[in-house]
Amino acid sequence: MQLGRLHHVAVICGDYEVSKRFYTEVLGLRVVAENYRAARNSYKLDLALPDGSQIELFSFPDAPPRPTRPEAQGLRHLAFEVPDVQAAAEALAAQGVAVEPLRIDEYTGRRFTFFADPDGLPLELYEAEPGTPPGAVPS
Structure with missing residues (x-):
């Protein structure tokens, strides 16, 4: 497969x-x-x-509500790649979405942050590798 x-x-x-x-x-x-x-x-x-x-x-x-803390087994979060995490976080905040402070991935050095959808599903913004065009699919 x-x-x-x-x-x-x-x-x-x-x-x-x-x-x-x-x-x-x-x-x-x-x-x-x-x-x-x-x-x-x-x-x-x-x-x-x-x-x-x-x-x-x-x-x-x-439908029953999603379990939150402590984290339950199963899907943890969805992550979206963005060219600039800071700019994306600011755009969300401007629309009233609570965004966590930016962090640095200790393994890749890239910036990321979390926010939630209206039902509390954790969503992540993860910064694309520099020079990666938006929506590019790795080969």
């Missing part, structure tokens, strides 16, 4: 309209498709990043 790249990540949200606005307007992800699934009383929103990878945003009635 040979895996290519990450195709999509699925996220279940508590308030569909709030999360849709956050992922499209705050983070700027492009809507690929939006479907209401009447049999499940659920929306499925497909969102694309510039490299083609996607986030599937789901709404399910009465």
